[in-house]
Amino acid sequence: MIKLVGQRLALSLLLLLAVSGLIFAGTQLLPGDVAQAILGQGATPEALANMRRELGLDTPAWQRYLQWLGAILQGDLGTALSNNRDIAGSLRDRAGNTLFLAFWASVLAVPLSVMLGLVAVRYLNRWPDRLISGSALTAISLPEFFVGYVLIYFFAVHLDWLPSVSNIHGNMSLGERMKAIALPVITLTLITLAHMMRMTRAAILNVMQSAYIETAELKGLRRSRIIYHHALPNAIAPVINVITLNMAFLVVGVVVVEVIFVYPGMGQYLIDHVAKRDLPVVQAVGLIFAAVYIGLNMVADIVAILANPRLRYPK
Template sequence: MRHKHKPWFLVSQRLGIAFLTLIIVSFAVFFATELLPGDVAEVLLGQAATPEAVAALRESMGLDTPALGRFIGWLLGLAQGDLGTSYVNNMTVAELISGRLSNSLKLAGIVTLVSVPIALTLGIGAAMWQGSLFDRGISILTISVISVPEFMVATLSVLIFAVWLGWLPALSFGADTSSFLEMLRAYAMPVITLSFVVSAQMIRMTRAAVIETINTPYVEMALLKGALRSRMVISHALPNALGPIANAVALSLSYLVGGVIIVETIFNYPGVAKLMVDAVATRDLPLIQSCAMIFCVSYLSLITLADMIAILSNPRLR
């Protein structure tokens, strides 16, 4: 009976660890933003930033209270869905983020739909024909892409597709499009850049996971007895490699959480990452903290989901 409930015990344990990690991350995010240079009150007042005016503005924004008290109030607000009020725009942070978040989710969704099928197909294919010309070509391509920073991939994409060929716009404003073709053109540049970077890492991790499963004794024995390699991979190796593949997909997609900042900035895409970069310039602490927490929650959710899939798909725990 104890063994029967072991997977769900491990799942609940992972959820507890994720919750504890989120508390620690929220503490780090809040106090890291407190260390940003400059004073938001002085930035807002500009030339009118006299000592009296700065002190009065700091008091009205609650910045004169101890940082620990402000952190507890901020954390309690987050638990109730209150993200606070922007210092610069005098609007609720939730209102500022809502439109940008939908843009970021739309971009991440398109990149996922493009990159995951391609990466899994190439990664599994490279593992099935390990050591072949196809496998070597895929390995060289993925290592080359991983070795190049994402801003360089974005710059080369602009140079090739926008400047030399003139097929696509250099900037992506994420505006509403009236046709499917216009939507493809609007999202093509950031999707191409992110798909290249995300797929490369996912291909290598998927290939490694499948090869590790293929090299297990029972698969090798079946292959020696004459079983078709493709059938053994699809019917036996893949189900047992589901956990590592889920981790590979989650780790690769988690790059979208942080790496998208550079892409959104280069292509002027109106997402949450671009909003956070603009908030850093104006020292808008509530907006910075909320954007950072969105990234952290997204990353933790992906990693925790991958861990849960790995636990539930492990035949030794079922």
């Protein structure tokens, strides 16, 4: 088991290294000139050359990548070009806000998805199954921004129950924070709930085709007992896997939701600095998102191995 965990960790680190190279190369290929964006259109060629030299843009790209990677390994995310602030310090509170939003969305989405998946299997091909499956398919088909704007129209504009702008700060109580993030949490829950529910249903139905399930049915056991006591424990590995992957989406995929609700998280911070062509911020936030996604994928892989002993041995 230790060997398998070590292999997964080594592969994750290699993948993160490769992704860091892609992020750096992608930001370098973006159109426009950073020095021109900072100094404005009226800058002289001499001022632009001095600014590029000050930013280190006159050195080869591979040298800048190694310098950036070395600073990252030492915990230095760099300095924002637009306001000359330390990126790590600016991200500290925003990362906490993003995790706060993702935590409450997962608290709602995970138990609801498992429960609805079990209900769909319990009443397979009957109206509860058709209703749940049809609603999930509809939710998956709708993009986050559409769901968010619909919720804003009904709950913020039409009914005036919840705020349309989810602005939170340190002086707010927990109740005020919960009211502020209600709409983005509902949006994220609706998007991730459908996928997790469908995967839970599919995993349990796959196990229900096993021979030991047929034996249990022939013994006269109730269908609910077969599902909860025999099928679910053996389907838990793929269920945990898809839940963990959706947790990664809740952290990484909140960019659109944060922009819609003007939520002060990492996604909003990233979009603000993309507009300013602040490359150090884009690189740092992109690498953090990649690290979170790769790390949670690794956790999902390890949990699946722990839950299913057959995966510990080569076929």
